[in-house]
Every structure is written in structure tokens, then in C-alpha cells.
Amino acid sequence: xxxGKSKRGRGILAVAVTGIGILFLCAVxxxxxxxxxxxxxxxPRLVSIEELPxxxxxxxxxxxxxxSSMIAALQDNxxxxxxxxxxxxxxxxxxGQAGDVTRLPVRTIRDTYPIYSSVAVDPLRDEVxxxxxxxxxxxxxxxxxxxxADAEAAKPKRVIQGPKTLNEYNNGLYIDPTTGNIHSVxxxxxxxxxxxxxxxxxxxxxIRKLNTPHxxxxxxxNEEKGEIYITIQYPPKVxxxxxxxxxxxxxxxxxxxxxxxxxxxxxxxxxxxxNLMFVGTWGNASDYxxxxxGKFYPPSINVYPLDASGDTPPLRVIQGSRTQLDxxxxxxxxxDNGNLxxxxxxxxxxxxxxxxxxxxxxxxxxxxxxxxxxxxxAGISVDLKNKEVxxxxxxxxxxxxxxxTANGNAAPSRTIRSAPLGRTSVKFGKPQAVAYDSKxxxxxxxx
Amino acid sequence: MNTPQIAVxxxxxxxxxxxxxxxxxxxxxxxxxxxxxxxxxxxxxxxVNSPLAQAILMFRGDANGEEPPLRVIQGPRTQIQGTDYxxxxxxxxxxxxxxxxxxxxxxxxxxxxxxxxxxxxxxxVLSGPDTQIRGSVRGHALVGVDPINNLLIVGSxxxxxxxxxxxxxxxxxxxxxxxxxxxxxTANGNAKPKAVIQGPHTALGxxxxxxxxxxxxxxxxxxxxxxxxxxxxxxxxxxxxxWRIPVQQITGVAPSGVALDPVHKELIIASGGRNVLLxxxxxxxxD
Numbered sequence: 001x002x003x004g005k006s007k008r009g010r011g012i013l014a015v016a017v018t019g020i021g022i023l024f025l026c027a028v029x030x031x032x033x034x035x036x037x038x039x040x041x042x043x044p045r046l047v048s049i050e051e052l053p054x055x056x057x058x059x060x061x062x063x064x065x066x067x068s069s070m071i072a073a074l075q076d077n078x079x080x081x082x083x084x085x086x087x088x089x090x091x092x093x094x095x096g097q098a099g100d101v102t103r104l105p106v107r108t109i110r111d112t113y114p115i116y117s118s119v120a121v122d123p124l125r126d127e128v129x130x131x132x133x134x135x136x137x138x139x140x141x142x143x144x145x146x147x148x149a150d151a152e153a154a155k156p157k158r159v160i161q162g163p164k165t166l167n168e169y170n171n172g173l174y175i176d177p178t179t180g181n182i183h184s185v186x187x188x189x190x191x192x193x194x195x196x197x198x199x200x201x202x203x204x205x206x207i208r209k210l211n212t213p214h215x216x217x218x219x220x221x222n223e224e225k226g227e228i229y230i231t232i233q234y235p236p237k238v239x240x241x242x243x244x245x246x247x248x249x250x251x252x253x254x255x256x257x258x259x260x261x262x263x264x265x266x267x268x269x270x271x272x273x274x275n276l277m278f279v280g281t282w283g284n285a286s287d288y289x290x291x292x293x294g295k296f297y298p299p300s301i302n303v304y305p306l307d308a309s310g311d312t313p314p315l316r317v318i319q320g321s322r323t324q325l326d327x328x329x330x331x332x333x334x335x336d337n338g339n340l341x342x343x344x345x346x347x348x349x350x351x352x353x354x355x356x357x358x359x360x361x362x363x364x365x366x367x368x369x370x371x372x373x374x375x376x377x378a379g380i381s382v383d384l385k386n387k388e389v390x391x392x393x394x395x396x397x398x399x400x401x402x403x404x405t406a407n408g409n410a411a412p413s414r415t416i417r418s419a420p421l422g423r424t425s426v427k428f429g430k431p432q433a434v435a436y437d438s439k440x441x442x443x444x445x446x447x
Numbered sequence: 448m449n450t451p452q453i454a455v456x457x458x459x460x461x462x463x464x465x466x467x468x469x470x471x472x473x474x475x476x477x478x479x480x481x482x483x484x485x486x487x488x489x490x491x492x493x494x495v496n497s498p499l500a501q502a503i504l505m506f507r508g509d510a511n512g513e514e515p516p517l518r519v520i521q522g523p524r525t526q527i528q529g530t531d532y533x534x535x536x537x538x539x540x541x542x543x544x545x546x547x548x549x550x551x552x553x554x555x556x557x558x559x560x561x562x563x564x565x566x567x568x569x570x571x572v573l574s575g576p577d578t579q580i581r582g583s584v585r586g587h588a589l590v591g592v593d594p595i596n597n598l599l600i601v602g603s604x605x606x607x608x609x610x611x612x613x614x615x616x617x618x619x620x621x622x623x624x625x626x627x628x629x630x631x632x633t634a635n636g637n638a639k640p641k642a643v644i645q646g647p648h649t650a651l652g653x654x655x656x657x658x659x660x661x662x663x664x665x666x667x668x669x670x671x672x673x674x675x676x677x678x679x680x681x682x683x684x685x686x687x688x689x690w691r692i693p694v695q696q697i698t699g700v701a702p703s704g705v706a707l708d709p710v711h712k713e714l715i716i717a718s719g720g721r722n723v724l725l726x727x728x729x730x731x732x733x734d
Contacts, residue, residue, distance in 0.1 A: 090677075090689040090731065098676060098691035101731060105698060106713070109460050109724040117449040133449050134722055171449050187449070189720055214532055215479070233479065234499045235531050264478060264499055284478040284499040291528035291551070292566075294501025294521045296476055326473045326513075327450065345450055346472035346513060378449060394450060424465045429449045432482045432719035433656060433704035439491060439508065441458040442467065443706070443715060445724060446481035446495065447451045 109443070111426035113153075113419035114139060116392035118173040118218075118330055118379030119399050124180045124198060127157065128416060130392055130399055131170045131184065131379065133429060137161030138170065138182060138196070139418065141399075143386070146414040153397075153418045162203025166194055169430060172219035172230065173379065181207075185219050185230060188430050193219060193230060208246045212239065218330060220268045222306065227252065229268055231279060235288055236262035238279060240309070255304065257311025258287070263297050267331040269340070271355065275306040276315075278340060278355075280328045299325040301342070301353070320360025324351055329378035332389065334404060339364075341389055343380040350377060350391060350402070369409025373400045376427065388413070395425050451479045453495065456724075458708070472513030476504055480533070482655045482704070482719075485540030487561065492517065494547060494561070498534030501527040503547055503559065520547070520559055522566025528552040532585035537655065541632070543594035546570070550587040554580045556601060575637025579603060579628050591657025591666065596680055597632040598641075600666055602657050625651035627666060627678060644678055646685025651676075656704045665689075665732050667714070673701040675714065677732050690731055698725060709733055 090099045115134035122129055126143045138160040147154040160167070160182070172185030172193070180198020184206075191214050194206035215233040222229070226243045237256035241249060256262065263285035269278045283297035300319035304312060319325075326347035333340055338355040342363075349368035353361070368374065375395030382389050387404045397419035400412035419425070429447040437444055454466040470477065470493075480498035487494055491508035502521035506514065521527070528551045529535035539548045545561040555574040559567065573580070581603045582588045589602030603626045626645035630638060644651070654669025659680075670676035673695025676688025694702045694716055702725075704717035712733040716725040 091687055092689070098670075098688045099731070101690060101692050101727075101729060102697055103728065105716075105725040106728050107459065107461055107726040109456055109464060110462055110722060112463055115449075169449070234534060282473070282478070284476075284497065286499060286501040286529065286534075288529045288531050288534070288552070291526045292501065292521075292523035294497070294527065296500055296502075296521075299473055327471070329450070376450070423463075426463070426466065427450070427452060427454065427469070428722040429451075430719040431454075431704075431717045431722065431724060433484055434706045434715050434717040434724060435484045435486045435493075436458075436706045436708045436715060437455070437486045437493075437508065438488050438708070438710065439486075443456045443458065443460070443724065444453055444484060444486060444493060445456065445466075445717060446453045446477070446484050447449075447479070 109426070111428055113397045113423065113425065115394050115425050115427060115429070116379065116397060116399060116418070117171045117394060119390045119392035120173045120175045120381045121383040121390060122175045122180050122198065123177060123383070123385050128390060128399060129173065129175060129182060130416070131173050132161075133169055133171060135161065136165075136168050136170060138167065138184060141416050143383075144414070145416050147417040149421055151417075152420050154416050158199075158201040160196055160200050160202065160204065164203045164205045165196070166190060166192070166206060166209060172217055174219045174221050174228070176221075177223065183219055183221070183228065185212075185216050187216055188214075191216065193228075208244070210241060210245045211248050213237070217265065218267045220270045222270055222272050224272055229270065229277070231265045231268045233265050234284070236260070236265040236281070238262070238265065238268065238277070253307070253309035255308050255310070255312060259311045259313045260304075261300070261302055261314055261317065267329055267342070269331040269333045270306060271333055271335050272306065273335055274355070276355070277304045277306050277308060278302070278331055278333070279304065280325075280331055280342070282327060299323075299328060301325070301328070301331070301340070316358040318353060318357050318359070318361060322360045322362040324349065324363060324366065330380040330392075332380045332382040334382050334384065336384065337404075339404075341380050341382055343377040343391060345376050345378050345394070348374050348376065350374065350380065350389070365407040367402060367406050367408065367410055371409045371411040373398065373412050373415055375424075394427055396423060397425055451477050451481065453477065453481070453484065453493070458711070468509075468511040470506065470510050470512070470514060474513045474515045475506075476500070476502065476516055476519065478534075480536045482533070482536035483538040485538065485542075487540060487542045489542045489545070490561070492561075494538065494540050496535055496538050496549065497521075498529060498536040501525070501529060501535055503527070503538070503549065505561065518562075518564040520563050520565070520567060524566045524568045525559075526551065526555070526557055526569060526572065530582075530585050530587065533587055535587070537587050537589055539590040539592045539657065541592045541594045544632075546592075548590050548592055548599065550580075550582065550590050550601070552582070552587065554578070554582050554588065556580065556588070556590060556599070571633065571635040573599070573630065573634050573636070573638060577637045577639045578630075579626070579640055579643060581626075589655060589657050589668075591659050591668070592632060593659040593661045593664075593666075593680060594632065595661035596664060598659075598680055599630040599632045599634055600657050600659065601628045601630065602626075602651070602668060603628045604652075625649070627651065627657075627668060629680065642683035644682050644684065644686050648685045648687045650674075650687065654702055654705060656706075658705055658707050660707060660709065660732055662709075663732060667705055667707065667732070669702065672696065675702055675705055675716065690729075692727055692729065694725065694727075700725065
């Protein structure tokens, strides 16, 4: 069988267009009518199993129909795209060339607004920096920005975004308090930590790019020792590098092993004065080297010595039903008052623990409720200078700010909003697969 | 990927359409790296891997919020084993025979009954040198099933990582090494394949899912250059796809997962690289 590619004349008379248009509008109506009737009958079901006849070369040499392509064009609101197609036939095994189908997609699902995974405050510039993990950008706002209710979205002061930035699925965030350098953990498709100079703007290349293991997530730094920490979700570990590490530089030390109780590692925060490292886990566990070792543990916050390495067990573990931990993301610390702030994503809350907490302990304070503006809070940053805590909300393209002493159903003191008020995010995060629910006519999309 | 979820969208959803529901949270036991999932249309259930915990989860078809799975397959008897890079992230579901098929580390394919729960042994294990199954360097083979024509299709890769045989649309080597290895559906042990589609003209690679359309005998899989190809179940050797949608060429977006909607004659593409879902009208493979 062949691949046929008959060329169409480019000049189409208006009369012909009108006539064809009438024809395919009829076809659309028939097609929609057919679909409606099929839908009314329910989803397709298996009614019998019969052996497929030996079809040999089964490809069908029917050309792409004009009506079908024009339906697609109509659905895409682009009438003339249908005329740009080539007539194609299926290839055969002997033909050596595939029959290309080049019609445009009929529908696209995506989120055109930012999805904010992490937040940090730049004390040098009095700015709030937000990681947009949807559009792969870093958006920088004035710290005192407070988006009015009637505004569609706040305008950032600067946006670091574009192919030169190498920033993809960006999550973990650290701002150097001296230089303002922005450290961005680029996850998944990037597997790196990239660094931009303070004040960076536009589509610029990072000044450093440290290649990290797959499934990196969060970061924190020990400025006194010039070290930067990066959590790896799985196989779970905490990598510690020189702060200026670059390229394929090796870590100074690594915390990993069965005694660490690191299971699906997430947020991290350091208390340099007390020599402590706090690491959040989600409890999904297995040793990839051994079959059948999978287990689910309750989520936890594990506390280690600051310089822990190897298979070091935690000093303490905060874990249990009273903790309310539910896919906790970022963590931040007020060392002066010994308070540990946790962005509790699916719990739609901010949990505040004492640094000294241990076991199945309830948080000392919980910010939660319909006045808070919280919606899948994933990132958190304590601003010690201004006695505030900032939260990035993945669920509504916003960042909300609270007093460090806020509690309960507290309204934010300010909100930076990058989508219309009330909008809910699609919350895509690398949708690698899709399944079709034929009963409900729905798409199932995992992140 | 920052936070896992299984978001559910109406078929006609478009840009910025909000999901109708989402599965998420600690009690769901889902984790990141869910690179395969399936809808069981016979029993109205969702089947998905929990890739970091060497588990398979089954939920009600309309599960929502922080809902726990109905059943969990996990434990030493299961033989489920991931890799450092992929976890155990691949799976296919046979809703005619009620079987879950998962490739695991060590170039094995395990088959479980959908009724299984807890620490259970697989009902079949396909593995051995005669199978010609090759996972990627740090991942697994891919699997698809044609329950009507009784075929098991294994995407034997050999690429560098991520379970793919990265062709032009991928990031690594392995081009031309990929193969679609076709077995009897119930093949067990060190079984030989019925046919192997392999060679430079096949241009296999780039997508982590294999789908089938049994009424027409199609195998839908990734093709080089960010394309989706359709091969016949009767193909063998160095066979190019009979049909191809050059997704990346058309849209600028590389596909990573695919699903079929035969009623509406549509191909659904997930792009893990660019946070987008695309739906193509593709009557050629359904008519």
C-alpha cells in the first residue's frame, strides 16, 4: 500500500468555500447528532469476544475525509486550517513510510496562570519572590504589594522566565541574604539547582547550574559554613554541597539509609544556632534494590543534627494523627521564638510546631479557614525582619502574608494574586499520563 | 512535579477549565511518578501505581478528595520492584480478563488479578532471556494489552533512562534499539515472543504508554520526533508506523502519555514536559 499525497490547489474560490462550508456544517450536525445518540446509549461495552480475522495487511486506504478534518477545524475555531491538510493514506509494512495526520488538536487543557510552588523574601530588595512551576518562571513582587479585589492580577516587578533560564518545574527556593542571589531547585525534567543573580530579569542564563539527582525538591542553606542542602524525594536523601557548587560537583556529604527514616523526603529547614536540621517526609517507602519492600508510613518531620550524614537516625520525630500533617510541603523557622512553620498542602493549613516538639503532638497554632485565603499552601517563608510569614498557594495562583503570631481563621494582611479572584488552579505538575473514563466521559490525569 | 494528584476533567474541558474533582492527600497513598493509570470500565474503578512504595492501588471510579484505595497490592510476595529513576511507574490494565500487568526491574512483567489485595503473588511472571524484554538502563519496559486478540505488547526499550527508548523527541540515546515485542496475552515464564517490531524504520520511542485498539488491531505507541504512531498487530521486523501524528511538529509539545476515546474517535495526549493535555481527532484508526 502506498502513501498518497495529492496536492490541493491553493486558490479556493469563494463559491466553492461557501458550498463546502454548507456541506461540512451539515456533516458537523450529523457527527454531533451521532455522538449525542451514542452518548445517550452509554459508554462502549464489550458484548462479545471473537477472534480477529486474519486481515494480513489491514491498513485501510481511505483518505482522510474532508468533513472530519473540518469538524476539527471548526472546534478549533480555525476554518481554514482544514484546507491546509494533505490527503493521507495509511502506510503498509512494505511501504516504508507512515501516513502522517497533521490536523491540529481539537482541544487543549492547560492552565495559563502561574501555579506558585514556593515563596521567599529578599530582604535586600524588600521583595517577594515566587516560583511559578506551571509557566516555569520566577516572579518578583514588591513586598508591600496587596492586589485589590477588583484587579485581575498583580503586576510583577520582574519576571525571570524563558528558555535560557533552564528553569523547569521549579520548586525549592533560597535567597542569599547577602547578595540576593536566587537559588531555584528545578525538578523533574531539569534535575538541577540553578542560581540567578539578585535583581535578575527576563530570559537570562543562570550564573550556576548544579546537576542533582532526580526528584530533587527543596533547599536550605547554612551561610556560616557556606553549605547548601537539597532534599531528594526518592531514593530519599539529603544532599549537602558547597554553596558555590556548580556543574557535576559532588556533595560534601549525604544523609541516606534505612535508619534515617527518610521516606519520600520533602521540605527542609535549618537552625544553625541550635545545630538542627528539620526534614519533612510523606511516608512512601521502598528499597528500590529489593523487590516487595514497599510500605506506607505516616508522614513526619524528622529532626537531625545539622551535620548528619550517612545512615544517621533522627534525634526526634514529629509524627501521628494529632500533628495534622497532610502532604506537608515547605517549612520555615523563627529561631528567635523556636517556632517551626509548615505549609500543610492538602490540609489547607499552616501548622506551627515548637522546635522542641516530638512524637504525636498537636501543633501549637493552626492557621486555617475560609478567611485565610489558603488554597493548597505548598511554600512558606518566615520574614524575621518584618515579623511576617508568607505562603505560596498552588490552588489559586496567590501568595498570602500573615503576622508571625496569626492563629485560627486569620485573614491575610496582604495578598499577591496572579489570577482573577476566586479562580481555582488546574494544579498541573508534569501530567505524564492520561486515562479515559468512558462511563463519565472524563479524563483522568495524574501529576 | 511538586504535588501529586489525579485530576479529573470533563471530556470537553478546555484551557483553564477547572477539574471536576481530584484525588490527593496522605490517605490516598498516591505518590509522584504516576506514569501510568487505567480506568476499569467493567468494574468502574481506577487502577494506578504508587511508584515510590512498590504498590498498586485501586479506587472507586468516581473517587474524590482524600479517599483511600479500595485495594492495595503491596508486599514481599508481589515481587514488585522499581528502579531508582522510575520507581515502579508503568502498568497496563486488561478490563476483559480483570488483570493488572506491570513491568518491574530485572526485565520482568508481572500479572495480578484485579481482585488481589495485600501481599499476594502474581498469577504470571514473564521473564527470561528468550522473552527479549529489555528495560531502559534505569527503568522498565513498557506494556500494553490487547484483550480481544489476546496479545501482550511489551515496549522493550534499552534507552538511557525514564523507561523510554529516547528517539529524537527524547533526551538520550537508544534510538533504533526500541522494540515492540508481541506475546500471547497469557505468556508465562521464559516465553518467546510471537513477533518483534524492531529496526531503524520503526522509529519507536519517546512515550511511556502503549495503547491498543483491538477492533482494528492497532498498537498505539510513541514514535521518534515526538510523534504518536499506530502499528498493526500483524507487523513484524523493521516496520514503520502505518499512521502517525507528528504531535511535536504540529504543536511544539512532546507527548508523554496517550489514551484513546473510541466513541469520539479521539486520541488524548498528556505532555509531562509542558503541563498540557491535547486531544486529536483521529478517525483513521477507528473507522
